[in-house]
Amino acid sequence: MKLRQFSLLLFIALVARASIAAGQPAPQSIILASTTSVENSGLLAHILPAFIKETGITVHVLAQGTGQALETAARDDADLVLVHDPEAEEKFIAAGDGIDRQQIAWNDFIVVGPRSDPAHIAGTHDAVAALTSIASAQAPFVSRGDKSGTDALEHRLWRVAEIDPAKAGGGSWYRNIGGGMGAALNAAQAMNAYTISDRGTWLSFGNKSDLTVLVEGDPRLLNRYDVILLNPAKHPVPKQALARRFAHWLVSPEGQAAIGAYEVHGEQLFHPSAATPR
Amino acid sequence: MDDVWAALGTAEFAHIVGLSLTVSLSATALAAVVGLPCGAALAICRFPGRQFLILLANAFLGLPPVVVGLTLYLMLSRSGPLGALALLFTPSAVVIAQALLAAPIITALTHRAIEEPWQEYGGALRVDGATRWRSIRVLLAIARRSVLTAVLAGFGRTISEVGAVLIVGGNIAGYTRIMTTAIVLKTSEGELGLALGLGLVLIGISIAVSASAFVLWER
Numbered sequence: 001m002k003l004r005q006f007s008l009l010l011f012i013a014l015v016a017r018a019s020i021a022a023g024q025p026a027p028q029s030i031i032l033a034s035t036t037s038v039e040n041s042g043l044l045a046h047i048l049p050a051f052i053k054e055t056g057i058t059v060h061v062l063a064q065g066t067g068q069a070l071e072t073a074a075r076d077d078a079d080l081v082l083v084h085d086p087e088a089e090e091k092f093i094a095a096g097d098g099i100d101r102q103q104i105a106w107n108d109f110i111v112v113g114p115r116s117d118p119a120h121i122a123g124t125h126d127a128v129a130a131l132t133s134i135a136s137a138q139a140p141f142v143s144r145g146d147k148s149g150t151d152a153l154e155h156r157l158w159r160v161a162e163i164d165p166a167k168a169g170g171g172s173w174y175r176n177i178g179g180g181m182g183a184a185l186n187a188a189q190a191m192n193a194y195t196i197s198d199r200g201t202w203l204s205f206g207n208k209s210d211l212t213v214l215v216e217g218d219p220r221l222l223n224r225y226d227v228i229l230l231n232p233a234k235h236p237v238p239k240q241a242l243a244r245r246f247a248h249w250l251v252s253p254e255g256q257a258a259i260g261a262y263e264v265h266g267e268q269l270f271h272p273s274a275a276t277p278r
Numbered sequence: 279m280d281d282v283w284a285a286l287g288t289a290e291f292a293h294i295v296g297l298s299l300t301v302s303l304s305a306t307a308l309a310a311v312v313g314l315p316c317g318a319a320l321a322i323c324r325f326p327g328r329q330f331l332i333l334l335a336n337a338f339l340g341l342p343p344v345v346v347g348l349t350l351y352l353m354l355s356r357s358g359p360l361g362a363l364a365l366l367f368t369p370s371a372v373v374i375a376q377a378l379l380a381a382p383i384i385t386a387l388t389h390r391a392i393e394e395p396w397q398e399y400g401g402a403l404r405v406d407g408a409t410r411w412r413s414i415r416v417l418l419a420i421a422r423r424s425v426l427t428a429v430l431a432g433f434g435r436t437i438s439e440v441g442a443v444l445i446v447g448g449n450i451a452g453y454t455r456i457m458t459t460a461i462v463l464k465t466s467e468g469e470l471g472l473a474l475g476l477g478l479v480l481i482g483i484s485i486a487v488s489a490s491a492f493v494l495w496e497r
Contacts, residue, residue, distance in 0.1 A: 031367060031448075040467055045451065060367065060450040063463075076356035077366055182466025189468075207468030237356070 029058040030242045033070075033078035035149055036180045038225065039063035041200035041269055047258040051249050057242050065148030065180065073097065073228075076235055079243040082250075084198070084225045085149035087156075097235065098228040103277040104250045105259050105270040106224045109153055110202060111215035112185070113139075113194035127196075127218040128161045135163050138173040140193035142184050145176035149223075154196050157220065185211065198223050200269040222278060225270070227251075250274070282475040290452065298456040299483065301369055302436040305376030309432050313381045314425065317388025318414040322396050332389060338382030343375075347442030350375050354446060367448040372456065375442040380432035387431055391424030392417050426495050430488050437484055457483070 038044055044061050052058060064072060066083040070092045073081045081098070083089060092098045111121065111130050119137040121130040134141050143165070144151040158165055165174040177187050181201040188195040189209045197205075202213070215221075227247045232240050249255045251274035260272045285291060320332055352358050354366040365371045395417050403413045418425055440458040447454035449463060457480045464473035 031450075036466070039451075040463070060448070060453050062367065062448045062450065076361070180466050182468060186465070186468060205468040207470055 028056055028242065029060055030079040030239050030246060031060045031062060031077070032080055032082060032246070033062045033064060033068075033072045034082040035066050035069060035084055035225075036063045036182065037084065037150070037198040037201050038082060038270075040180075040182060041204045042264065043200065043259065043262050043270055046262045047255065050254065050258050051246065054254070055245060055249070057245065059246060065144075065146045066152070067147030070097075073230060073235075076230075076237055078230075079237055079239045080230060080247060081228050082225060083149060083228070084223055085152045086224065086226075088147075088149070088152060089226055089228060092228065096231055096233070099231045100229045100247065101226050102228075102247065102251050103224055103226050103273050104255070106222060106273050106278050107199045107270050108216065109150065109196055109198055109221040109223050110213050111194060112188065112197055112202060112211050113214050114192040114210050115212050116192070116210075117214060119194070121194075122212075122214045124215055125217040127157055127215055127221050130215045131157055131165075132161050132163065134194050135161075135165060135168050135173075140173050140175060140191050141165070142188040142191065142193045142195040143174060143176045144181065144184050144195075145178045146180065148180070150181060150196060150198055153221075153223075157196075160220075203264045203267055203269055224273075224278060282472050285472050286475060286479065293452060294455055294457060294460050295479070295483065297369065297454075298437065298458075298480075299487075301372045301456060302376060302433060303487075305373045305436045306380055306429065306433040308373065308377040309380035309384050309436075310429050312377075313384030313428070313432065314388050314418060315414060317385040317428070318392045318418055319410075320385070320389045321392035322400065322413055322417070323410065332386075335382050335386040335389065339386055341379055341382060343379055343439055343441035344445065346378055347375055347445035350378070350442065351445050366446060367450060367454060369447070369454055371446040372443045372454055375446050376436035376439055379439060379442065380435045383435055384428050384432040387428035388418075388425055391421040391428060395420045422495065426491060430491060433487060433491075434484065437480070437487070 034044065039061050040063060048059050062069065062072065062078060066085040066088055069078070069081050069083050070088055072078045074092070074097045082104070089098070089101060093101060111127060118139045119133040121133050124130055143154060166176070175187070175191065175193065177184055179187070181197060182205065184195050185197060185201070185205050186207055187193065189207055189211050192210065227250050229243055229247055230237055230240070256272035256274055259270050260268065262269055320328060320335070350371065351366065353360045354363070354371055355361055356364070356366065365374070399417070399420065403416060408416065438458065440462060443456065444459050444462065447459065449455050449459040457476060461473050461476045461480070464476060
């Protein structure tokens with residue numbers, strides 16, 4: 001009996017302590033809704049310590065797809081966003097949710113696939129022609145299908161190619177997995193399929209196996225990352241000033257230098273572009 | 279393999295393990311504080327709607343975590359009814375989600391554990407003039423082994439949960455990232471060896487907690 005009463009007290013004390021400690025976010029913290037490509041590539045983990053050191057502001061990063069990140073911010077659950085889908089961003093701003101969009105960096109998308117390359121697209125530089133070849137060869141293709149920035153780009157390319165991949169040829173070759181970039185790369189690797197990836201995630205991805213870069217260098221494969229603040233008229237979030245400070249830092253010479261200095265396996269992942277937006 | 283060992287030795291990893299244990303033990307404690315008396319009351323009290331509550335507790339053994347996570351997300355969102363508490367994307371939100379999932383398990387299993395001793399000793403307790411509350415305490419003590427299993431089943435649910443905590447916790451590095459969400463992340467980064475290493479550590483922790491509970495309880 002004694003032991004149980006003791007453990008009960010211990011439990012209650014533990015809960016109380018945990019909820020007090022856990023309920024109070026660190027003083028001076030903001031929530032950044034961002035995309036998997038900037039978080040999982042390690043970019044933010046690389047640049048944030050410098051910002052925290054300079055300002056004392058902790059940045060909690062949510063790695064979501066662009067669509068989900070904008071939705072999270074529209075519900076007031078984040079203080080600013082860092083995303084990469086120009087069309088969705090324009091809608092977000094037009095709806096009165098976002099203001100002060102600024103480009104912080106760019107890199108590019110690439111078409112990756114198995115070395116056997118059944119659609120014969122290796123070494124070409126036209127993404128639309130490559131997708132058309134994949135569709136006519138009915139070669140397996142993995143689509144994110146999650147309304148992320150990469151997913152939006154893929155659908156723009158299919159529209160330019162005038163192909164509805166879900167319908168063309170019964171659709172068994174077109175596999176919509178409804179998952180993040182890493183999940184799509186894992187799926188493509190397992191199914192010997194093609195997919196479209198951002199370069200940052202690709203370079204830091206650890207399970208490439210037989211996958212390789214097949215198409216790159218199409219201007220339509222440009223991948224721009226923008227930071228957007230919330231419109232205080234519609235979102236009276238209390239941390240507006242802190243969020244603005246972070247956005248300013250990202251486009252400042254210090255922030256831009258930190259972004260440009262990030263490398264994986266000796267390759268630069270993001271090209272800072274605040275001064276010269278692409 | 280060296281990479282895996284190096285990663286498991288970092289401060290970041292220690293934080294993930296510590297947070298996993300803290301939130302899951304807190305959630306289990308919360309669920310037990312609610313579930314043990316409720317389960318016992320369902321076994322010994324007679325009131326209208328009792329059968330329905332028993333059915334509900336048993337049905338909720340299979341409560342889908344993503345649905346709990348999504349519902350809790352909408353409640354805790356700053357534009358939701360409990361938004362003023364500012365709990366979304368905090369470790370507290372993770373504790374609440376896990377506790378909601380574990381409470382029905384502890385309630386339903388405690389109810390089953392107490393039913394039999396109540397039939398056996400209920401008469402004696404009533405003759406003794408024991409209050410309901412005292413009866414509950416005596417019966418929980420009699421059925422302590424089955425009750426321990428109930429609590430450990432609840433703990434198992436909390437430590438292994440991923441769907442709900444991903445939604446309400448946000449898997450924020452150094453803040454709400456726990457073992458299961460770290461495994462999901464490492465898998466998506468294609469770091470399959472490290473993901474598996476984390477998984478083995480998670481299983482080890484589960485075994486260690488159960489073993490310590492048994493040792494403490496059986497003493």
